[in-house]
Amino acid sequence: VTHSPRILVGQSGGPTAVINASLAGVISTAYDVGAQVFGMANGIQGLLANHLVDLNAFTPQNLELLKHTPASYLGSCRYKLPDLTEEGPGEKNQAYEAIFEVLARQKVDAVCYIGGNDSMDTIAKLGRWGAQVGSPIRFVGVPKTIDNDLVATDHTPGYGSAAKYIATTVHELALDSSVYDLPNVLVVEIMGRDAGWLAAASALARTTTPSHASSAPDIILLPEAPIQEETLIERVKELLCQKHCVVIAASEGARRPDGSLFLEGSKRVADSAADSVLATDAFGHATALSGCGRALAALFAQTLNIKTRAVELNTSQRAASHLVSATDLREAEAMGVCAIKAALQGKTRVVPTMERVSNHPYQVTYNLTDIEEVANKVKFVPTEWIAPDGMDVCPEFIRYARPLILGESWPAYVDGIPATL
Amino acid sequence: VTHSPRILVGQSGGPTAVINASLAGVISTAYDVGAQVFGMANGIQGLLANHLVDLNAFTPQNLELLKHTPASYLGSCRYKLPDLTEEGPGEKNQAYEAIFEVLARQKVDAVCYIGGNDSMDTIAKLGRWGAQVGSPIRFVGVPKTIDNDLVATDHTPGYGSAAKYIATTVHELALDSSVYDLPNVLVVEIMGRDAGWLAAASALARTTTPSHASSAPDIILLPEAPIQEETLIERVKELLCQKHCVVIAASEGARRPDGSLFLEGSKRVADSAADSVLATDAFGHATALSGCGRALAALFAQTLNIKTRAVELNTSQRAASHLVSATDLREAEAMGVCAIKAALQGKTRVVPTMERVSNHPYQVTYNLTDIEEVANKVKFVPTEWIAPDGMDVCPEFIRYARPLILGESWPAYVDGIPATL
Numbered sequence: 001v002t003h004s005p006r007i008l009v010g011q012s013g014g015p016t017a018v019i020n021a022s023l024a025g026v027i028s029t030a031y032d033v034g035a036q037v038f039g040m041a042n043g044i045q046g047l048l049a050n051h052l053v054d055l056n057a058f059t060p061q062n063l064e065l066l067k068h069t070p071a072s073y074l075g076s077c078r079y080k081l082p083d084l085t086e087e088g089p090g091e092k093n094q095a096y097e098a099i100f101e102v103l104a105r106q107k108v109d110a111v112c113y114i115g116g117n118d119s120m121d122t123i124a125k126l127g128r129w130g131a132q133v134g135s136p137i138r139f140v141g142v143p144k145t146i147d148n149d150l151v152a153t154d155h156t157p158g159y160g161s162a163a164k165y166i167a168t169t170v171h172e173l174a175l176d177s178s179v180y181d182l183p184n185v186l187v188v189e190i191m192g193r194d195a196g197w198l199a200a201a202s203a204l205a206r207t208t209t210p211s212h213a214s215s216a217p218d219i220i221l222l223p224e225a226p227i228q229e230e231t232l233i234e235r236v237k238e239l240l241c242q243k244h245c246v247v248i249a250a251s252e253g254a255r256r257p258d259g260s261l262f263l264e265g266s267k268r269v270a271d272s273a274a275d276s277v278l279a280t281d282a283f284g285h286a287t288a289l290s291g292c293g294r295a296l297a298a299l300f301a302q303t304l305n306i307k308t309r310a311v312e313l314n315t316s317q318r319a320a321s322h323l324v325s326a327t328d329l330r331e332a333e334a335m336g337v338c339a340i341k342a343a344l345q346g347k348t349r350v351v352p353t354m355e356r357v358s359n360h361p362y363q364v365t366y367n368l369t370d371i372e373e374v375a376n377k378v379k380f381v382p383t384e385w386i387a388p389d390g391m392d393v394c395p396e397f398i399r400y401a402r403p404l405i406l407g408e409s410w411p412a413y414v415d416g417i418p419a420t421l
Numbered sequence: 422v423t424h425s426p427r428i429l430v431g432q433s434g435g436p437t438a439v440i441n442a443s444l445a446g447v448i449s450t451a452y453d454v455g456a457q458v459f460g461m462a463n464g465i466q467g468l469l470a471n472h473l474v475d476l477n478a479f480t481p482q483n484l485e486l487l488k489h490t491p492a493s494y495l496g497s498c499r500y501k502l503p504d505l506t507e508e509g510p511g512e513k514n515q516a517y518e519a520i521f522e523v524l525a526r527q528k529v530d531a532v533c534y535i536g537g538n539d540s541m542d543t544i545a546k547l548g549r550w551g552a553q554v555g556s557p558i559r560f561v562g563v564p565k566t567i568d569n570d571l572v573a574t575d576h577t578p579g580y581g582s583a584a585k586y587i588a589t590t591v592h593e594l595a596l597d598s599s600v601y602d603l604p605n606v607l608v609v610e611i612m613g614r615d616a617g618w619l620a621a622a623s624a625l626a627r628t629t630t631p632s633h634a635s636s637a638p639d640i641i642l643l644p645e646a647p648i649q650e651e652t653l654i655e656r657v658k659e660l661l662c663q664k665h666c667v668v669i670a671a672s673e674g675a676r677r678p679d680g681s682l683f684l685e686g687s688k689r690v691a692d693s694a695a696d697s698v699l700a701t702d703a704f705g706h707a708t709a710l711s712g713c714g715r716a717l718a719a720l721f722a723q724t725l726n727i728k729t730r731a732v733e734l735n736t737s738q739r740a741a742s743h744l745v746s747a748t749d750l751r752e753a754e755a756m757g758v759c760a761i762k763a764a765l766q767g768k769t770r771v772v773p774t775m776e777r778v779s780n781h782p783y784q785v786t787y788n789l790t791d792i793e794e795v796a797n798k799v800k801f802v803p804t805e806w807i808a809p810d811g812m813d814v815c816p817e818f819i820r821y822a823r824p825l826i827l828g829e830s831w832p833a834y835v836d837g838i839p840a841t842l
Contacts, residue, residue: 015597042602065633071596078601167838168743175492175841176436176740180499181463205838212486212842314732319597322589322744325837405837416746416826417588417626420596421633 005033005109007340009055010040010047011072012079012115012122016158017165017321018332019144020421021067022114023074025336026142027055028063033344038106042075043115044122048095050102062421067329068411069420070321072114080118081125084132096129103137110138110343114336116145116156120351120375127349127371141351141371142339144332146318148197151377152369153353157335158318160328160404163201165320166190166313167405170249171205173311174216178245184307185236185246185300188217189293191317192251196222196381198317200393201401202249216247221262223253224381225390229262232296233303235391240304252292262299263291322418326407331364338366362403426454426530426765430476431461431468432493433500433536433543437579438586438742439753440565441842442488443535444495446757447563448476449484454765459527463496464536465543469516471523483842488750489832490841491742493535501539502546505553517550524558531559531764535757537566537577541772541796548770548792562772562792563760565753567739569618572798573790574774578756579739581749581825584622586741587611587734588826591670592626594732595637599666605728606657606667606721609638610714612738613672617643617802619738621814622822623670637668642683644674645802646811650683653717654724656812661725673713683720684712743839747828752785759787783824 009026011019023039030037039053040046053074058066066073085092103111113123120141127139143150146162170188177186190199199222207214218239221227239246255261297310331354338352350368357363385397411418430447432440444460451458460474461467474495479487487494506513524532534544541562548560564571567583591609598607611620620643628635639660642648660667676682718731752775759773771789778784806818832839 015600042600045602069596070593071598072600075602076600164837169737169741171838171841172491172740172742173736175490176736179436179463179493179497181466181496204836207835207838207841209835209840212840214841309736311735312733314734315594315597315730316590319593320590321593402836407837408831408834410829410831413829414628414630415625415823416585416828417592417628419630419633420592420628420635 005035005344006107007035007037007110007112007343008040008052008103008106008108009037009074009112010043010114011074011076012043012113012119013076013145014116014318015071015076016144016146016318017070017161017324018158018329019114020069020073021329021332022142022144022157022336024063024067025333026112026340027058029337029340035344039074043077044079044081044099045077046075047102048098052106065412065419065421067333068321068324068418070319073421078118081122084125084128093129096126099126100129100133100135108137110140110340112140112142112336112339112343114142114144116143116147117150117376117378120150120371124349124371124375130348138343138346138348140339140343140348141374142335143351143353143374146198147192147195149195149378149380150374151379152374154356154364155354155404157328157332159197160325160331161320161323162198162317163204163401164325164405165317165323166198166201167204168323169313170202170217170247171207171214174205174214174245174247177247177309181244182307183240183244184309185248185297187248187250187293187296187308187310189250189252189310189312191313192223193253194223195378196224196251199249199251200381200397203393203398204401204405217249218246219248219391220393221248221250221254221391222381222386223251223255224383225386226255226257226259227390228257229299233300236300236304240306248296250292250296254292261292262295321420322411324409325405326409327362327404329409334366338368342368359399359403362406426456427528428456428458428531428533428761428764429461429473429524429527429529430458430495430533431464431535432495432497433464433534433540434497434566435537435739436492436497437565437567437739438491438582438745439579439750440535441490441494442750442753443563443565443578443757445484445488446754447533447761448479450758450761456765460495464498464500465502465520466498466500467496468523469519473527486833486840486842488754489742489745489839491740494842499539502543505546505549514550517547520547521550521554521556529558531561531761533561533563533757533760533764535563535565537564537568538571538797538799541571541792545770545792545796551769559764559767559769561760561764561769562795563756564772564774564795567619568613568616570616570799570801571795572800573795575777575785576775576825578749578753580618581746581752582741582744583619583738584625584822585746585826586738586744587619587622588625589744590734591623591638591668592628592635595626595635595666595668598668598730602665603728604661604665605730606669606718608669608671608714608717608729608731610671610673610731610733612734613644614674615644616799617645617672620670620672621802621818624814624819625822625826638670639667640669640812641814642669642671642675642812643802643807644672644676645804646807647676647678647680648811649678650720653812654721657721657725669717671713671717675713682713683716742841743832745830746826747830748783748825750830755787759789763789780820780824783827
């Protein structure tokens with residue numbers, strides 16, 4: 001390109017605590033190379049509606065604020081592009097034609113799309129369409145997801161901060177639950193429908209300092225390791241002989257060997273839209289699986305006749321920018337930088353990924369991966385990282401996850417709360 | 422006393438994020454004056470069982486760790502002493518005799534009891550009994566409660582940190598809820614059965630910086646301001662014409678004008694012990710009122726046919742030591758120091774209280790108040806601090822509460838999570 005390159009950036013799917021650090025990485029690199037940078041309001045939806053945002057006027061201070069601002073700064077969407085027909089332009093492909101019309105009108109040279117699994121599907125489809133119609137526009141993904149379920153990358157930006165929030169909160173809740181000298185069970189419900197990476201991160205709450213050891217959580221339940229209710233009850237009984245407070249960290253998607261979710265065992269208020277429901281989103285994924293924690297707490301209350309408490313960790317898991325992992329924040333920004341640099345070098349249909357070089361010292365390299373290798377695939381917690389009894393993770397997982405939560409990066413505080421953009 | 426004074430300290434009731442800072446204040450002052458200091462394990466219950474803990478060997482580093490450790494370090498209880506009979510010693514007063522026997526055997530000179538409303542009742546009763554039997558032992562309370570519902574003090578240690586956690590979290594959740602371009606209502610359920618101080622603190626989430634203004638929460642519901650469902654629905658409708666995301670902060674004890682709680686309007690799973698139940702504790706207070714958020718979210722989903730989400734802020738409200746208010750931490754420690762100093766000066770049946778001298782600069786003085794003036798009374802959010810429509814707080818409340826959340830005091834982090842004792 002001979003003119004100043006024009007970069008369009010969007011965000012899609014659920015936010016992470018550091019999703020805006022990737023955006024900041026794209027913006028600051030655009031400034032560095034003299035590119036023009038625009039944002040899609042609400043992802044691909046805003047692109048379809050030609051609703052773009054000028055991002056060329058951030059001060060360095062505002063870019064810092066942006067990095068510590070939770071929620072997708074540009075807005076998000078869960079819009080699913082129609083499947084591509086092989087025949088090329090046609091009525092079925094109206095959305096693609098509309099999008100490429102906007103891109104042409106805006107003279108866009110490259111599109112960076114920050115998102116998870118489904119967003120990689122979106123950018124892959126746009127790239128395929130572009131190739132079919134011979135468009136010179138480059139399409140680059142920027143991975144983010146607290147779920148850590150993307151393949152081809154050691155881990156995903158957003159996961160480390162969610163894991164740090166979960167470990168910190170489970171540690172605090174476990175201490176809180178043990179203050180009364182009464183047998184009790186605390187069930188902490190953690191996000192994760194199909195992959196248990198987030199619930200597994202609760203294992204990082206355990207402290208090993210000899211004088212201040214805390215073994216909580218005592219049980220970790222992952223979707224990858226279905227378990228019989230009877231086995232679970234026996235294990236809790238056993239633990240209650242050793243300690244008065246048993247802490248269980250359970251994925252929202254924790255399930256029985258027959259595949260049924262624990263939350264399905266609880267009676268639910270059928271007519272209450274706010275209660276646990278098995279809804280599906282535009283991508284056909286189950287959403288709003290909350291209820292597993294309450295179902296399990298009710299199970300233990302009924303079968304063991306003891307005090308139980310269910311705590312559902314809420315959307316703070318993806319929004320607690322006040323407690324980001326400095327490692328995660330740095331990597332999220334670096335992934336944004338890698339993506340726009342790749343686009344500026346003429347690369348398309350790729351996504352930056354991380355490869356771990358070493359744990360001591362922790363070190364990653366940034367590579368580029370064909371986006372088709374990443375889209376629509378899910379990475380689960382490997383079986384060899386799950387304890388044989390299916391109720392815990394192995395030291396291998398701890399060695400993998402610990403470096404990702406290291407380091408703190410405090411936001412500025414104004415009037416007693418974190419400053420955001 | 423000619424021997425080295427012997428101080429016994431206990432903690433009772435629900436923890437706060439800074440309850441151990443008061444304990445640290447007692448311990449360090451005891452060290453300063455050469456007093457011996459012991460703790461009751463699980464409050465008055467441990468005292469009855471002669472289960473005491475030696476607190477004489479803290480290193481300065483461990484005292485610092487203690488200040489940032491959530492949950493009651495000594496354990497807690499909800500034991501209610503029997504009502505005092507006027508006739509003096511007798512069968513009914515077995516508990517008092519047992520307690521004073523332990524105190525005599527341990528040669529205790531003074532008892533400091535860190536707790537809320539009910540704990541002040543306990544210390545008041547022990548003081549009365551001591552006076553009746555002519556005991557020289559001094560009894561001093563140390564106020565703490567996230568509920569901020571103690572009379573005779575401007576505010577209560579523990580409230581500022583809970584308020585800071587609530588304001589920060591509501592701010593983050595509100596940003597997260599606005600990322601999709603769809604009409605939606607977020608209901609955040611906040612602790613507070615009878616007094617709305619904690620839900621009111623959500624008003625501190627609003628940001629006034631012109632470029633980054635956030636008006637969330639849009640509605641605040643307090644137990645002190647009952648409201649008709651119809652009025653609430655109309656207000657939400659109105660707000661949805663102005664913005665796509667409406668955020669409501671609701672006390673768990675939010676109610677209708679007939680006194681019924683919103684949570685009672687939701688169908689509940691009667692046989693599920695983990696679900697919303699109206700249980701009562703040893704003091705006859707309703708406990709476990711969770712469910713108001715889900716009930717309101719269901720109400721809006723049904724009547725307005727829109728997406729709603731209920732988030733119940735969990736026990737992190739009292740346990741999030743990773744996000745304490747530096748002001749609160751300092752005051753909690755100072756209250757512990759005041760209490761033990763009063764006891765060493767021979768004062769009994771008193772409790773340190775705070776009086777606000779000025780807001781600019783924020784300044785308090787520490788006084789001593791007769792414990793009988795504090796026990797068994799409840800301080801509500803004053804009517805003049807609640808908006809006339811009953812759905813918000815007034816600027817007077819903000820002026821009162823803002824200084825209490827100011828300042829940050831980060832704990833040390835080890836292995837990526839806060840170090841605790």
